[in-house]
Amino acid sequence: MRLSALFLRFAVFALAGILSVIGARATAVFIEERSVIGVREVLIDQGIEWTSVLSDGLQVILEGEAPTEAAAFRAISAAGRVVDASRVIDNMVVAESDAIAPPEFAIEILRNDSGVSLIGLIPATSDREALADRITDIADGQSVADLLEQADYPTPATWRPAMTYALRALEQLPRSKISVTANRVSVDAISDSEAQKRQLEVALTRNQPDGVNVALNITAPRPVISPFTTRFTLDADGARFDACAVNSDEAEAKITAAAQAAGFTGDANCTAALGVPSRTWGDAVALAIKAVGDLGGGTVTIADTDVALVALEGTPQGTFDDVVGGLENALPDVFALASDLPKAPDATSEGPPTFTATRSPEGAVQLRGRVPSDLVNQTAENFALAKFGRDDLTMGTRVVDGLPAGWPVRVLAGIEALSELSNGSVIVQPDQIAIRGNTGNENARADISRLLIEKLGEAAEFDIDVTYVKQLDPVAGLPTPEECVAQISTVTESRKITFDPGSTTLTAETQPIIDDIAEILKLCANLRIQIAGYTDSQGREEMNQQLSRDRAQAVLDALRVRRVPVGTFEAVGFGEADPIADNETADGREANRRIEFSLIVPEPTVEEPTALEQIEQEAAED
Known part of the structure; x- marks a missing residue:
């Protein structure tokens, strides 16, 4: 149990x-x-x-x-x-990581009234000290904020040309932002005027580095026009604008449509500007132009809020009254209308008093015609001297009595209008001023119109027939780099740059040649020019090489003294190389001792392999 x-x-x-x-x-x-x-x-x-x-x-x-x-x-x-x-x-x-790709070298440069700032990554091979000195020179006493970092990776072949171009642009643009990579330079800048914008675009478009894309975005502020003016004429010569100012695209569309209805063809070339007296400007100008068309001809001038309508001689009084009455009631409240129906002038034995000012293509100016007093004659001469210079002026005026009131003002206005032309004439009469000639200013017609309206009033009668000639334009007429070098070759073809024997001192006979070359180069800014010196075969090769180099440098220094911008020039010496004549004869040796000007053409860029490509290439070779 x-x-x-x-x-x-x-x-x-x-x-x-x-x-x-x-x-x-x-x-x-x-x-x-x-x-x-x-x-x-x-x-x-x-x-x-x-x-x-x-x-x-x-x-x-x-x-x-x-x-x-x-x-x-x-x-x-x-x-x-x-x-x-x-x-x-x-x-x-x-997992094994891929080979680290090299970083992209890039810089953002900002320049304004406060100074220059730089941020970005540059190659370790860059000369930081030289870059800092160049930026300090460009800043011209303003502060410089340098936040650049360096990295030890292969430098792209186009990095240095891109940086050189960017610094050259920065020097010319006091208000700008420039973004730089090895393959692209992007420039955003603000200019002081439309003319300066065009000049900068021409200068920066030249000598763009090969293999580098350049994007330019230069803007110009709208000009301030006072008085804000538009002037439209319809006569036997057709319909035309002597001046056209607008404050918006909408206003320009209204004005152009009204002008086309009155028979105008072509481009109004209206200037978008600041200073418009009323937001209803486009409506007021369109109504005024329509009135000219309804009259069958005449001139209307709108200066700020004053509208001056002048009909053609022979316009029926009834038609004139109807059109003026309709316009006066249709204009916006702020605009005031003054109208005139001219009567045929009485014939006189001497004809109407006349004052004529002419300017030749070479610059010679002549003043002829009637003036009311010695004081007015002296005033006109002094005014012309200030505008054209003493050497170019010839006086042919005479003092007479009985001239119309306001004649001195009309004479001085005519002289000032002539200064807007490269060549031409101005004829001043009691009832009209006629301006004819050529100009290098695309806006000359509008500028002359505003000038005469400001001096003589909105009701002034004047006829402007000026032609824009591109070759006379100080910006658009600039020669191309190739044309500049060709002009220098023409200057030196018949006259030779010579030196004192065995020295680098330019002879007295050479100074006028250097003067002519300097004048050409002043119109050809921002060129990359090589000044090359050559010798004959006499003497030791090393001495000839050095002598040719020093002589080329002497020419460059002489141009610098004449205020030619030589920052992109290069003086080189080739000694006895490349003879153009037989060194066995005196004439041949004389020909071989020479100075030549040529454009510096960038060599084609070769892309350097990346670090990964180098590794793959080495592995393939093994």
Whole structure:
């Protein structure tokens, strides 16, 4: 009995142990499965799908190929939020990273009235000291903020030409932002006027570096016009604008439409400007032009809020009254209308008094005609001297009595109008001023109109017939680089640059030649010019090389003294190389001793291989 009870107790204990082991294993399996499932869910939620999750007892094992070290660390951190971090085993490998690409060298340069600032990355081979000196010179006493960093990577072949061009542009643009990379230079700048904008565009378009894209965006502020003027004429010669100022595209569209309805063809060339007296300017001008068309001819001048309408001689009085009455009622309230129907002048034995001013293509000015007094005659002469210079003026006037009131003002206005022309004539009469000639200013007609209206009033009668000649334009008429060098060759073809024997001193006979070359180069700014010196074959080669170099430098220095911008010029000496004549004769040696001017043409750029390409090339060679 006792044995049975003992066996029973032993069996109970054994069963309990077995059940405990089974329960413990089941619990461990459950925990492992839940841990694995929990870690997988967290990794999937965070987009980490490249990791395999395994379990080993209570440990969670992460396997797989992580794209980066950061991605592997993120996977371990995510698993550590589900199970204890000590239970996470890292069996991941990190994928090999690609070769590091070299950074892009780039600079942002900002220049304004406060100074110059630079930020960006430049090659380690750059001469920081030389760059800093150049920027300091450009800043001209203003502050310089240099935030440039350097990196030791291969320098692109086009980096230096791009930087040279950018610094040249920065020197000319006091208010600008310039972005520089090896392949592109982007220039955003503000000019003082439309004329300066055109000049800068011409200068910066020249000598753009090969292999570098250049983007220019130069803007000019709208001019302020006072008085704000538009003048429209319809007569036997057709319809035309002597001046046209607008404040918006909408106003220009209204004015152009009204002019076309009155018979105008062509381009009005209206100037978008500031200073408009009223937002209804376009409506007022369109109504005034329509009135001229309804009259069948005449002239209307709108200066600020004053409207002056002058009909043609012979216009019926009834038609004139109807049109003027309709215009007066239709004009916006701020505009005031003055109208005139001219009568035919009475004939006189001498004809109407006349004052004539002419200017020849060579610049010679003559003043002829009638003036009311010696004082007015002296005033006219002094005014012309101030405008044209003493050497170019010839007086042919005479003092007479009985001239109309306001004649001195008309004479002085005519002289000032002539100064707007390169050549031409101005004829002043009591009822009209006629201006004829050529000009290099595209806006000369409008400028002369505003001048005469300001001096003589809105009702003044004048006829302007001026022709824009591109060759006379100081900007558009500039010669091309090739034309500049060709002009220098023409100057030196019949006259030779010579030096004192065995020296670098220019002879007295050469000074006029240098003067002529300097005048040409002043019109050809921002050229890259090579001044090359050559000698004959007599003497040692090294001495000839140095002498030719020094003589070329002497010519460059002589041009600098004459205020030619020679910053992009280069003086080189070739010694006795490239003879153009026989060195065995005196005439041949004389011909070989010469100075030549030529354009510096950039060499074609060759792209340097990147670091990765260099590695691949070396591997292929091995």
